[in-house]
Amino acid sequence: MVILTKLSWYIRMFGVLQSANLRSRLQYPASFTAEVAIAFFGNLTGFAAVWILVHSFRSIGGYSLVELALLYGVVTTSFAAAQLLFGGFDSLDRMIREGSFDRLLIRPLSPFFQVIASTLRTQRFGRLLEGIFVLSLGILGVAPGWSLSQWVLLLSALLGGICLFGGIMIAAASLTFVAPGVDPGVAGMFGYATAHLSRYPLSIFDERIRGLFTYVVPVGLTQYLPVSTLLNQGTADSLALPITVVAPLSGGIFLLIAGLFWRWAIQHYQSAGG
Amino acid sequence: MYMVYYLWQFRNALKRGLVFRSATFVTVLNNIIFGLVRAAVLIGLYTQVGDSIKNGFSINQVIAYTAVSQALIGPLNFWGNWEFAQSIQSGQIATDLSKPASLYLTSMARTLGRAAYELLFSSIPVLLSFAALFSIKGPTSWQGWVVFLVSVLLAILISFHWSFLLNCICFWTQDIAGFGDVAYYAVLLLSGLLVPIAFFPDWLQALSSWSPFPWMLNYPAELFTGRADNVAAWPVLLRQATWVLVLSIGCRWFLALGLRRMVIQGG
Numbered sequence: 001m002v003i004l005t006k007l008s009w010y011i012r013m014f015g016v017l018q019s020a021n022l023r024s025r026l027q028y029p030a031s032f033t034a035e036v037a038i039a040f041f042g043n044l045t046g047f048a049a050v051w052i053l054v055h056s057f058r059s060i061g062g063y064s065l066v067e068l069a070l071l072y073g074v075v076t077t078s079f080a081a082a083q084l085l086f087g088g089f090d091s092l093d094r095m096i097r098e099g100s101f102d103r104l105l106i107r108p109l110s111p112f113f114q115v116i117a118s119t120l121r122t123q124r125f126g127r128l129l130e131g132i133f134v135l136s137l138g139i140l141g142v143a144p145g146w147s148l149s150q151w152v153l154l155l156s157a158l159l160g161g162i163c164l165f166g167g168i169m170i171a172a173a174s175l176t177f178v179a180p181g182v183d184p185g186v187a188g189m190f191g192y193a194t195a196h197l198s199r200y201p202l203s204i205f206d207e208r209i210r211g212l213f214t215y216v217v218p219v220g221l222t223q224y225l226p227v228s229t230l231l232n233q234g235t236a237d238s239l240a241l242p243i244t245v246v247a248p249l250s251g252g253i254f255l256l257i258a259g260l261f262w263r264w265a266i267q268h269y270q271s272a273g274g
Numbered sequence: 275m276y277m278v279y280y281l282w283q284f285r286n287a288l289k290r291g292l293v294f295r296s297a298t299f300v301t302v303l304n305n306i307i308f309g310l311v312r313a314a315v316l317i318g319l320y321t322q323v324g325d326s327i328k329n330g331f332s333i334n335q336v337i338a339y340t341a342v343s344q345a346l347i348g349p350l351n352f353w354g355n356w357e358f359a360q361s362i363q364s365g366q367i368a369t370d371l372s373k374p375a376s377l378y379l380t381s382m383a384r385t386l387g388r389a390a391y392e393l394l395f396s397s398i399p400v401l402l403s404f405a406a407l408f409s410i411k412g413p414t415s416w417q418g419w420v421v422f423l424v425s426v427l428l429a430i431l432i433s434f435h436w437s438f439l440l441n442c443i444c445f446w447t448q449d450i451a452g453f454g455d456v457a458y459y460a461v462l463l464l465s466g467l468l469v470p471i472a473f474f475p476d477w478l479q480a481l482s483s484w485s486p487f488p489w490m491l492n493y494p495a496e497l498f499t500g501r502a503d504n505v506a507a508w509p510v511l512l513r514q515a516t517w518v519l520v521l522s523i524g525c526r527w528f529l530a531l532g533l534r535r536m537v538i539q540g541g
Contacts, residue, residue: 034452042459049468056329056473057319123455189304197311204318 010110014117021120032122039126040133047072047134050199061201063231066141071227072199073135074154078161078223079195080128086166087124088116089173090188096176102271112262115173142231149240153226156247160222163251165191167258168217174258174265198223221250276375280383287387291395298392301348302399309344309404312468313337329472334409335499339470341404342412342498343491346426348392348400350433350490352461354454355385359444368538378438378529385434393426412498421507425494428514433490435521436461442525445532460485466492472501486517 025032050072054065063071092115095101104114139146139154168191194217202210202224214220226247229240291298320333331339347353358381361367370377404410413419440457443450462468464487471479471492482488493510 035455038452038455038459042455045459045463045468048463052469052473052475052478053315053319055475057323060319061322189307193307193311196308197314200315200318204322205314206317209314 010113014113017117018120025120025122035122036126036129039123040129043076043127043130044134046076046196046199047130061204063201066138067231068138068199068201069134070138070142070231071201071223073131073133073138074157074161074227075195075198075223076131077128077135078131078158079165079191080124080131081158082162082165082169083124083191084120084128085162086116086169087121088118089169090121091115091119092173092176096269099271101269105269111266112259149244150230153230153240153244153247156244157223157226157230160226160247160249160251161219163248163255164217164219164222165195167251167255168194170255170258170262174262177265177269194219201228203228218250218254222247276379279375280379283380283383284387284390287384288391291388291391295395298348298395302396305344305347305396305400306403309340309400310407312340312344313404313408316340329470330501331470331472331499334411335501336470337404337408338410338412338499339495339501341401341408341410343467343495345397345400345404346429346491346494347467348396349389349426349430351385351388351392351437352433352465352467352491354440354458355388355437356441356450356454357381357384358438358441359450362441362444362532362536363448365538367536371533378525381438382431382434385437386430389430389434411500413500418497418500421511422494422497425497425507425511425514428511428518429490429494431518432486432514432521435518435525436486436490438525439521439528442528442532445536461487461490464488465490466495470496472496486521489514489517 047069050060050068051065054060054068060068092101095104095115095118101111104111107114143150172188172190194213197205197209198213198219202213202220205213210220226243229243316336317333320328320336326332328336358377361370367377370380413422436457440450440453443453447453464482464485466482466488471482471488474482489510493514497507497510
């Protein structure tokens, strides 16, 4: 019970802090709109790359362009949402270098919470909108007559993806504590690389990559599996229920492990002193 | 004129890279990881269609293209260099203008010095890593290597001039982050970094080849893979040189225009 009250307090505080961040960005509405618009159109180059490959190869792993749009949309939307939720980790390296991380540690609040609530990057809204836009194209292209179970499947893929990408960001940021010599620039790229790879059906890769992204970083379970089940209309209903559980569950377990890793790693933090 | 000064700027920029070795390590690791992702996608696609040659690329050539394009990100300074714009914003430019050396040539000397550092310490490690993992071949003759290296030098010059033009926008707008972002995405797609230009639909291929972007990356990378043996090398070098010329005229003109407009604050 105590844990639940605490958790709901943290969630409410996260909303309060981030909406304050957002309001401060909105003080310059033209600049805010421009940044979001540029990020929206700019991120579309990512989908343009998929479209160019489809143009050359006709299909990718048996997926047509609209089906790829669905997969791309699910991946990008989850990734951008995770970045909005856990994007504060991007500034962790700066906090540690400038010594402001020490300040977080002496406050009676979870440092994890303080880090994730510290930053809000306007560009992420552009990526989120781009993801939703491509996802909508995909849904409109393939969806006529989706059953309820298919919509639930889509939601479970998004939820699983947010947990998974959030977990990657947490785990990568935790490395900063354990290996202080490693430049934290490393931290950001694992998320981007995973998001980039999982835009494509996992079936086109060789078994080592498939294994890595199924058993170690289960992006195959949280994104590819539910989307491919969705598209496989015939088998959908018999398989939909277990997979609806598998996607968020595997993402959630990954997030939990990443969180435990953070708790362990933060013990190894050594302040630069001063 | 002031050749010694420019050489000194070049050498200093080259040496400055050595101070930030861990940053170079991250760049190299990042470029290798993204290269592996790009290569994995392309290998998957080639396996799927079963064609040994697609759009003029064999599978090994397309992996070589991926490797060399990832290797060139560092020396081309693809993610932008806003040093000059920052000097306009901070007023540092007033001090620079009081020196008898040209702003444009000083900036070029620094960029080339940085590029030389990146070629040695980021391009070579990235290429060697890919050579260890895949069977990629560079140019087969020494003439091929000379042509490739000249093409890379021209690409670095195109990239420098493009970036300098963007920096000059700061004379008018105070802040160029938005322009920088737009340019970043245009370069990302049209240079052939995401997908080689040869895979583009014809109309987009034609459109991009009229922009400076593929001449920064796609064509030099094609010269490396040997695909360009069917595409003669000289026209590529000629087009690149033309872009350098056009952009350098643009830069000097833009700079003169901006300087006339500039007001230095304070006294």
